[in-house]
Amino acid sequence: MTHATYDILGIGNAIVDVVARADEAFLSRHDMHKGSMQLIGAAAADALYAAMPPGIESSGGSVANSCAVAAGLGARVAYIGKVANDQLGGVFRHDIEAVGVHFPTMALIGGAPTARCLILVTPDGQRTMNTFLGACITLCEADVDPVLVAASEITYLEGYLYDPPEAQAAFKKAAAAAHAAGRQVALSLSDAFCVNRHRAAFLDLVANHVDILFANEAEITALYECNTFEEAAKAARHDVGLAALTRSEAGSLILRGTETVAVTAETARVVDTTGAGDAYAAGFLTGLTAGKSLEICGRMGSIAAAEVIGHYGARPEADLRKLMPG
Amino acid sequence: MTHATYDILGIGNAIVDVVARADEAFLSRHDMHKGSMQLIGAAAADALYAAMPPGIESSGGSVANSCAVAAGLGARVAYIGKVANDQLGGVFRHDIEAVGVHFPTMALIGGAPTARCLILVTPDGQRTMNTFLGACITLCEADVDPVLVAASEITYLEGYLYDPPEAQAAFKKAAAAAHAAGRQVALSLSDAFCVNRHRAAFLDLVANHVDILFANEAEITALYECNTFEEAAKAARHDVGLAALTRSEAGSLILRGTETVAVTAETARVVDTTGAGDAYAAGFLTGLTAGKSLEICGRMGSIAAAEVIGHYGARPEADLRKLMPG
Numbered sequence: 001m002t003h004a005t006y007d008i009l010g011i012g013n014a015i016v017d018v019v020a021r022a023d024e025a026f027l028s029r030h031d032m033h034k035g036s037m038q039l040i041g042a043a044a045a046d047a048l049y050a051a052m053p054p055g056i057e058s059s060g061g062s063v064a065n066s067c068a069v070a071a072g073l074g075a076r077v078a079y080i081g082k083v084a085n086d087q088l089g090g091v092f093r094h095d096i097e098a099v100g101v102h103f104p105t106m107a108l109i110g111g112a113p114t115a116r117c118l119i120l121v122t123p124d125g126q127r128t129m130n131t132f133l134g135a136c137i138t139l140c141e142a143d144v145d146p147v148l149v150a151a152s153e154i155t156y157l158e159g160y161l162y163d164p165p166e167a168q169a170a171f172k173k174a175a176a177a178a179h180a181a182g183r184q185v186a187l188s189l190s191d192a193f194c195v196n197r198h199r200a201a202f203l204d205l206v207a208n209h210v211d212i213l214f215a216n217e218a219e220i221t222a223l224y225e226c227n228t229f230e231e232a233a234k235a236a237r238h239d240v241g242l243a244a245l246t247r248s249e250a251g252s253l254i255l256r257g258t259e260t261v262a263v264t265a266e267t268a269r270v271v272d273t274t275g276a277g278d279a280y281a282a283g284f285l286t287g288l289t290a291g292k293s294l295e296i297c298g299r300m301g302s303i304a305a306a307e308v309i310g311h312y313g314a315r316p317e318a319d320l321r322k323l324m325p326g
Numbered sequence: 327m328t329h330a331t332y333d334i335l336g337i338g339n340a341i342v343d344v345v346a347r348a349d350e351a352f353l354s355r356h357d358m359h360k361g362s363m364q365l366i367g368a369a370a371a372d373a374l375y376a377a378m379p380p381g382i383e384s385s386g387g388s389v390a391n392s393c394a395v396a397a398g399l400g401a402r403v404a405y406i407g408k409v410a411n412d413q414l415g416g417v418f419r420h421d422i423e424a425v426g427v428h429f430p431t432m433a434l435i436g437g438a439p440t441a442r443c444l445i446l447v448t449p450d451g452q453r454t455m456n457t458f459l460g461a462c463i464t465l466c467e468a469d470v471d472p473v474l475v476a477a478s479e480i481t482y483l484e485g486y487l488y489d490p491p492e493a494q495a496a497f498k499k500a501a502a503a504a505h506a507a508g509r510q511v512a513l514s515l516s517d518a519f520c521v522n523r524h525r526a527a528f529l530d531l532v533a534n535h536v537d538i539l540f541a542n543e544a545e546i547t548a549l550y551e552c553n554t555f556e557e558a559a560k561a562a563r564h565d566v567g568l569a570a571l572t573r574s575e576a577g578s579l580i581l582r583g584t585e586t587v588a589v590t591a592e593t594a595r596v597v598d599t600t601g602a603g604d605a606y607a608a609g610f611l612t613g614l615t616a617g618k619s620l621e622i623c624g625r626m627g628s629i630a631a632a633e634v635i636g637h638y639g640a641r642p643e644a645d646l647r648k649l650m651p652g
């Protein structure tokens with residue numbers, strides 16, 4: 001196996017976030033499940049945007065957020081995702097390239113606009129997401145360059161990629177190319193509702209195609225249809241080589257074979273939880289590709305997540321390297 | 327004089343801000359004067375954006391910021407400004423309409439894109455602005471509806487309007503229509519470099535066409551080419567009916583005839599000074615149209631400014647009404 005050019009190759013839905021504040025009544029009026037992500041069409045996105053308070057726009061997308069955090073931590077990172085050739089696509093491309101992430105995917109021309117995620121942040125800091133996939137639905141196998149995958153130590157995929165139909169083939173192609181090159185595949189389960197939409201496919205992926213799994217408590221219990229976190233964690237330990245399971249302020253549990261590492265959460269003022277899981281995965285994978293112990297990997301994830309939930313938006317504001325353990 | 331439909335009608339350059347952090351070395355490398363605004367063309371805007379770190383996009387524009395703050399304070403507000411029929415134009419329109427501002431100006435179709443202001447925030451919280459005027463250069467007399475002006479108690483104009491040539495005619499038409507209807511005209515000097523570009527015109531405006539003047543220390547000394555704030559304040563007192571002169575952490579000085587009111591600044595953690603002057607003017611004018619004393623008007627300005635400089639971005643995050651005096 002040749003030396004990797006990139007530590008992490010992320011593949012995900014390339015999305016621009018529109019973040020606004022709202023109260024619980026707003027969520028109820030618009031039939032949203034607090035803390036979850038729902039897919040909406042163009043017309044619903046326009047209607048919801050019209051009803052929303054003023055917003056702040058910034059680049060988002062789960063794995064893209066992770067890529068930006070990992071690059072900020074000094075990892076060598078590439079990203080595959082589909083934006084349109086429009087102003088928001090330009091914003092997305094600028095922001096991910098500005099942190100040093102290699103982003104070779106061609107923009108979609110003359111089709112749907114760049115994807116938007118309309119995010120309502122409630123006073124408790126919880127974020128509720130409404131995603132219009134736009135150009136993301138055209139991400140396909142042709143966008144996955146097997147040479148780039150083979151040159152990347154870990155290919156990191158988001159469960160959300162199973163929502164746009166063409167992207168599933170891209171996902172499988174990337175996973176196969178990674179393993180053919182002796183590399184590893186990591187997956188984030190993304191969202192409990194996403195898990196419910198794709199449970200059979202995710203169970204197969206986790207058992208047979210994934211080396212490193214990220215999930216929070218709601219996602220892992222949804223995957224295995226368990227009543228308790230402990231049961232779900234047991235199933236994950238059996239199913240996948242390495243699992244990092246996050247539990248918000250209760251920290252995270254890392255499972256590898258018979259090994260178990262419990263990591264406490266960093267104390268943080270919660271302003272907006274958007275991107276917390278993405279930042280955790282980024283810190284963890286950056287540590288892993290740098291050869292750190294599981295405990296340090298978990299701490300790097302916790303510290304990155306704490307920084308991101310302390311302000312609005314899913315990308316870091318602080319110089320994360322300065323926050324990391326020696 | 328009939329009862330006004332709007333307390334404040336703002337007319338200004340309709341701009342979307344792109345805010346990023348940078349150090350002083352970045353400003354030096356790109357020949358920027360810290361704290362000021364410079365105009366840049368499309369190619370320079372693209373080149374600067376490519377060199378900038380990741381950003382956060384939000385609606386801006388000096389008077390538009392004031393309109394959003396005033397609406398947040400409960401004033402009845404309308405706004406005239408030119409965006410393009412593009413994604414950023416949609417963001418601008420959404421954000422100003424979402425806070426209840428009436429925004430009748432038609433978008434430009436098939437011309438320059440919506441204006442952008444590339445803002446670098448240094449570690450001291452100072453903002454340095456680079457504006458690509460885009461669609462703003464097409465704002466013209468036809469965009470000013472004299473009926474709307476006559477229905478507005480105060481027409482509030484920004485000095486920046488003198489940069490796009492067509493807008494000067496729009497400015498003069500609005501001021502004439504306001505006075506013909508027995509209404510008042512307010513002006514912000516905007517920026518010391520802007521004052522230097524248009525000093526003769528501004529001196530004429532202030533002496534002959536403006537009832538209420540907003541300026542900070544750099545702007546008022548630039549206007550009158552004075553060495554000291556005291557000399558400039560004396561000239562302003564003589565020139566204009568009501569002047570509100572801001573001095574950052576030294577508070578503001580309000581001059582009306584022989585009357586002088588000194589207002590202390592609110593204590594605030596400085597994160598990003600973008601929009602501080604805009605918010606001050608909004609608080610002041612909202613108080614004035616509500617019949618408050620000059621001291622209360624000044625305090626309302628100071629409190630609004632303190633909220634805005636405590637976070638990134640020029641539009642308020644908090645419910646400003648809750649922060650106001652009695």
